[in-house]
Amino acid sequence: MLVVMKHNASEEDISGVVGTITEMGYDARPIPGGQRTAVGLIGNDGRVDSGRLQGLAGVLEVIPVTHAYKQVSREWKEDDTLVTLPNGTVVGGNELVIMAGPCAVEGERQIIDIAHILCGMGATILRGGAFKPRTSPYSFQGLGLEGLRFLARARDETGMMVVTEALDPEGLDLVAEYADIIQIGARNMQNYPLLRRAGRAGKPVLLKRGMAATIEEWLLAAEYLLAEGNHDVILCERGVRSFAKHTRNLLDLAAIPVVKSLSHLPIIADPSHGTGLRSKVIPLARASVAAGADGLMIEVHSDPPRAMSDGAQSLYPEQFQELMEQVGTIASAIGRVVTAPLEAVTPV
Amino acid sequence: MLVVMKHNASEEDISGVVGTITEMGYDARPIPGGQRTAVGLIGNDGRVDSGRLQGLAGVLEVIPVTHAYKQVSREWKEDDTLVTLPNGTVVGGNELVIMAGPCAVEGERQIIDIAHILCGMGATILRGGAFKPRTSPYSFQGLGLEGLRFLARARDETGMMVVTEALDPEGLDLVAEYADIIQIGARNMQNYPLLRRAGRAGKPVLLKRGMAATIEEWLLAAEYLLAEGNHDVILCERGVRSFAKHTRNLLDLAAIPVVKSLSHLPIIADPSHGTGLRSKVIPLARASVAAGADGLMIEVHSDPPRAMSDGAQSLYPEQFQELMEQVGTIASAIGRVVTAPLEAVTPV
Amino acid sequence: MLVVMKHNASEEDISGVVGTITEMGYDARPIPGGQRTAVGLIGNDGRVDSGRLQGLAGVLEVIPVTHAYKQVSREWKEDDTLVTLPNGTVVGGNELVIMAGPCAVEGERQIIDIAHILCGMGATILRGGAFKPRTSPYSFQGLGLEGLRFLARARDETGMMVVTEALDPEGLDLVAEYADIIQIGARNMQNYPLLRRAGRAGKPVLLKRGMAATIEEWLLAAEYLLAEGNHDVILCERGVRSFAKHTRNLLDLAAIPVVKSLSHLPIIADPSHGTGLRSKVIPLARASVAAGADGLMIEVHSDPPRAMSDGAQSLYPEQFQELMEQVGTIASAIGRVVTAPLEAVTPV
């Protein structure tokens, strides 16, 4: 951490800063410059509260140099983290992983039918919301436990893994029981009690980026999971809020190479939420793969106009098929392949 | 809701939209225009999922006309909501209400001492975090239940009301037991299970605006509280995220008159989190009152450089005193007054 | 345009709106709804000033339905615009066009040498700034007219076309004399006198998106060019400003398919300014092509660490070569090809 002093800071001001740093238990190193002095705080273990220094006399600004996250950083662990799932799918390796399914589980037949279709087209992970966070209290909130059971049934029939969202501690325990990957949604990225619980749940976690989260905040949210002992964490870029309203969110594809350089965790992209418009999902899905994503999460519905939520951003199955073909070619451009389709499993 | 058709939409496209609206249970009204046709959806009860219409053939865009919130709207209830607290403080009336205190409860003596000071200067509500949401898992997370007990003790000694944040369902029940106002923080504005629980807790709720929340989303979050039967809701503007980094957040003071025109709920401002810098808190606190806020929430610490969190944005008590004087004059410019200081109460 | 009335708007309020619309020379059509009335303004020719209606009694909000741009829209002209350059390069067709070169022209040898290298690798258009808009008045501002002459010399030697930025009316005339494409930079996207002049300059124009421009504003800026008679306009997405600082700008790749659906104009991407970091340029360049861009503008410098501006985002020539190979494969995934390299021309 670097404490930059004002041009006219007095010797006493500088001593004040040095004293405070020392009192906080760190080393202080004054660095005289051409125009002003800066004081380096040495030995920052990620717990320094800059607020205490910010307000001291003579201080112009406090600049963090060390990042506060640790275990998620590539400096902590150099090799890519691979998240291996029971059906053999590995997230974070050379193979691109495709997660697909409807926004919400609407019924048993619906989810099983779409799972068979998607599985046949090469998706190995099934998405579908059982607990839905909805902006309005009057919107459809999901089937809950029943939805989880339908998802589990679809897994049994297809061999696909299940990823679904948890909204609160009790729900998280249920999701951990039925699903293969626990999803923490954008709205809950900084729901720390939920993160801690997910960190102890014994299942991989898919952590979506918050709507206005910096990369630093996102990695710190992941740090909550690793700090509880869960290292099977997959990040998911799903677009951020911006002044522009031509898409629902602004998909930040630069986040993919940036995260890959800062962290060893795998990162996938969700162009369905990232754009909110069916006709933009395909180009942005392709772009995500080209940018280096380890996988995609795509909403597909067998009858989008009748979807109970997010119909406008759900692909038709035939569009998904076409996308899979394009994605295969793009992956080859950067020396990657799409995960091989699952063998058909015998229905229970 | 207005479904705007493309210039070259066919009759069949228009019929498709009309048919879907009808199937959804609403009335459809085609409105031919000079360049294109629009189809009005009549009877929207706030539950229409525009996604279903967005993706239909020939549709250019779907424009919401009715807002999804209801009970929070001024159209639902014309008169201002007044939130009356046990010590007689009323939020939302002509009197400005001042909430003040440290960022976090750090110890019994600390919170009781500052409460006496603030009470003497005219604050009638004491703030102080017992459960702290921290971006890093390695930062100080609050004293928890012990902190709540210290706050209650400060209330007993001074007569001030207590507002403090709840982070999860269990914590919320504790907060509801000890505090007079349950605070839902910015990071949890869309934590719907927490909102539902707060809606049933039987205590007033202070709902901070999310870091990137639109007014519509904020009012819908409040709607979750009212939908559960809790009408004692106070909104709090605390700054939003922007490209500019000269302050921690960008305090959106226009939100105050905008919310007041759309909703009957009281709204206060938090210039401490809104700026993150002590020297900017005072001018922005004054500005908040001038913009029409029903109150202020201000961080004050008896020794800011030694605060365990957010020291940089905490006022010294003497600065708070000066602010109170200025605020009184500004209130008078718009025909308002600051709530009278509490009578000294006999310690328990 | 739709004028949405308040719930409790009186008949008189509605008549007031109808009267104002009529007075403005348009037709008014009241549309009674379940909760409120809206008044449609029929015949909007793109010149309606919503401000006049916004402030009328009883008006809740004014929603634009017709877009204000015309000649740039796909509704005006359905077929893609092809911008054909003297060396045979066509922008906007099935072939991807690659524009490459240093941020600034630094000297005659520098620009001619890099042009030969880039031309050999498949770029057909040479970029390089002669007039540089710099945030600080103390930064290097470009070689001016001399830089234009060096660019022309590089064109003569390689057959590449030249694109370079104009900053003001006089400079624009010079640029139009020496270059093949006149670039209007992000900072000048709404410099209307400059746009008008460019619209009359008789050379194709590359119009970069402003740092905080909506798609609507960007297309309206292009409309200034078409309104003056210049139809050879190429749009360029170069990233927008956001709260996130991990890249210099946030490259908005969804803008590509969105613009292509709204407008017939070609659109390319500039991942160099869009990210500001060399190591992120390649993945985002690939992603731009996958998203459907008609071309790329890439900064390449033969010695980036010694570049006089923007060295951090300039590729080394060998990186550019590798990118060209990847881009070829990605283009094939969507049925496109990269423009064939220019035949070697005999040096003057």
Next chain:
Amino acid sequence: MLVVMKHNASEEDISGVVGTITEMGYDARPIPGGQRTAVGLIGNDGRVDSGRLQGLAGVLEVIPVTHAYKQVSREWKEDDTLVTLPNGTVVGGNELVIMAGPCAVEGERQIIDIAHILCGMGATILRGGAFKPRTSPYSFQGLGLEGLRFLARARDETGMMVVTEALDPEGLDLVAEYADIIQIGARNMQNYPLLRRAGRAGKPVLLKRGMAATIEEWLLAAEYLLAEGNHDVILCERGVRSFAKHTRNLLDLAAIPVVKSLSHLPIIADPSHGTGLRSKVIPLARASVAAGADGLMIEVHSDPPRAMSDGAQSLYPEQFQELMEQVGTIASAIGRVVTAPLEAVTPV
């Protein structure tokens, strides 16, 4: 400037950075820390291009410590700049200065009549656009030179000073001839040739903040003016772009105290453009004064519903009158006063 090295940067990497800094003509000072080394660049004169360092091997990030602006900074000149106008109005002192008038000059009678009204209510500076930058090429673009003549006539009749916008170099010369203050609008904040011309025009300049400009960029734009020798610069906060659409822009009132601490230049606020809605102009105007603005720029029109532009944000004269009274009281809360009304002057 601080060059932060990666954790695993080699000695060679560090030497590379030191060598490059030396080659650039500055001193390099390696600062070993607990986890990583940083290299300080000493003697930065505001012209260092961080790009050159950013891309070097082993570099994690480059952090600017010195700001690039100089003459505008309070470190360069400690005392507040006072801009004194021919009619005795002083901007930047203890007196609040009120600029008011219609968005656009629409005719001679209109501007003279409103000037008389506003002058009588206490405004000492008349605003009104003769050259209007309009997002659409089809909107009313202003009366041009004729508008300037009408403004000058209004000045002659009332004694008010005239502030009006210049859009391009030729227009700027005209504006400088007729007006007392040359306005540079938000869209042109980084139109550097225009800024240079304004810097040599011999008249005070009002520089509006760009729609997405950081404080640093804004001050650097002002630096262009001072670097040309013009020290009579007034800054104007007019709102920035954000994700929120409840107001036209988001008025950033924290910018006022922040600018006042960084710079000696006066700063006023424009709540008319800052909100875009008449009913929000008054509360935000009050808030601007409470936040410490040196003045206000307010749109007032004698018949807003018939205004040729921005009618929705124009106050009625009687609203302006009420505002002036409130502003007087608020000013008194912070020890300031509103500039005394002009003496009536004899019409020419």
